[in-house]
Amino acid sequence: MMSGERFQQDAPYLTELRRDMLRFASLQLRxxxxxxxxxxxxxxxxxxxxxxxxxxxxxxxxxYAILRNKIVDAIRSRSRTVNVSALSQEDESLDQAFEALFxxxxxxxxxxxxxxxxxxxxxxxxxxxxxVFDACLKHLPENAARVFMMREFLEFETDEVCAxxxxxxxxxxxxxxxxxxxxxQCLEKTWFGAGEQAC
Amino acid sequence: xxxxxxxxxLLSESQDRKLTLAERLQLKMHLAMCEGCTRYRQQLDFIxxxxxxxxxxxxxxxxxx
Numbered sequence: 003m004m005s006g007e008r009f010q011q012d013a014p015y016l017t018e019l020r021r022d023m024l025r026f027a028s029l030q031l032r033x034x035x036x037x038x039x040x041x042x043x044x045x046x047x048x049x050x051x052x053x054x055x056x057x058x059x060x061x062x063x064x065x066y067a068i069l070r071n072k073i074v075d076a077i078r079s080r081s082r083t084v085n086v087s088a089l090s091q092e093d094e095s096l097d098q099a100f101e102a103l104f105x106x107x108x109x110x111x112x113x114x115x116x117x118x119x120x121x122x123x124x125x126x127x128x129x130x131x132x133x134v135f136d137a138c139l140k141h142l143p144e145n146a147a148r149v150f151m152m153r154e155f156l157e158f159e160t161d162e163v164c165a166x167x168x169x170x171x172x173x174x175x176x177x178x179x180x181x182x183x184x185x186x187q188c189l190e191k192t193w194f195g196a197g198e199q200a201c
Numbered sequence: 202x203x204x205x206x207x208x209x210x211l212l213s214e215s216q217d218r219k220l221t222l223a224e225r226l227q228l229k230m231h232l233a234m235c236e237g238c239t240r241y242r243q244q245l246d247f248i249x250x251x252x253x254x255x256x257x258x259x260x261x262x263x264x265x266x
Contacts, residue, residue, distance in 0.1 A: 066257030108204035115237035
């Protein structure tokens with residue numbers, strides 16, 4: 003068993019962990035200072051705590067659970083001032099890129115069919131993939147990214163996302179679809195682009 | 202018969218709500234015949250796994266291993 007205090011002595015590991023947490027938090031908050039603050043608070047809670055962990059992975063799960071809560075709090079206190087249903091120019095251009103994938107009869111354009119991504123699981127172990135993933139997430143329009151990350155990173159149920167952000171469930175589905183497709187097209191273009199073309 | 206564009210919406214929604222029986226049957230029929238939409242589904246599934254990993258899961262960006 004390892005205590006928070008033991009982890010404190012593992013400086014290289016903590017540095018890596020802190021960097022990943024910062025990346026996670028700043029993507030969602032889009033505010034570097036706020037991200038620094040929530041990561042600091044989450045790490046302090048772990049390092050100061052009496053709780054024992056069976057290893058790094060258990061500690062990581064725990065610290066991310068705390069980090070999630072801190073991010074949720076930050077989003078809640080801010081969501082009153084954000085209008086998520088407003089359609090930005092970036093949203094519109096993402097929608098146009100989606101529409102361009104289809105023929106007028108709403109089936110795939112021959113050249114735009116989703117490609118085979120080979121063995122995508124292998125990408126999860128590659129450092130460079132995460133840099134691309136990160137860049138694609140940053141590339142999403144702000145509102146789409148916010149809804150998507152609440153759903154996928156913070157694992158809110160869809161109706162909770164709607165309630166928090168005061169949007170209708172159907173709008174929520176539209177936004178999530180926009181974000182997923184945007185991310186998919188970005189990954190296909192920048193990471194899986196070399197994959198074989200669908201026939 | 203569902204069109205590919207509608208299928209992409211249903212596939213996304215299937216990650217957020219339980220589809221109706223009718224929707225599931227139509228989707229199944231479409232996917233059996235459409236390679237593009239089948240790949241679309243695999244890609245959305247992969248994106249969800251990547252997000253879970255990114256959010257502090259086992260795989261994720263982690264250099265300690």
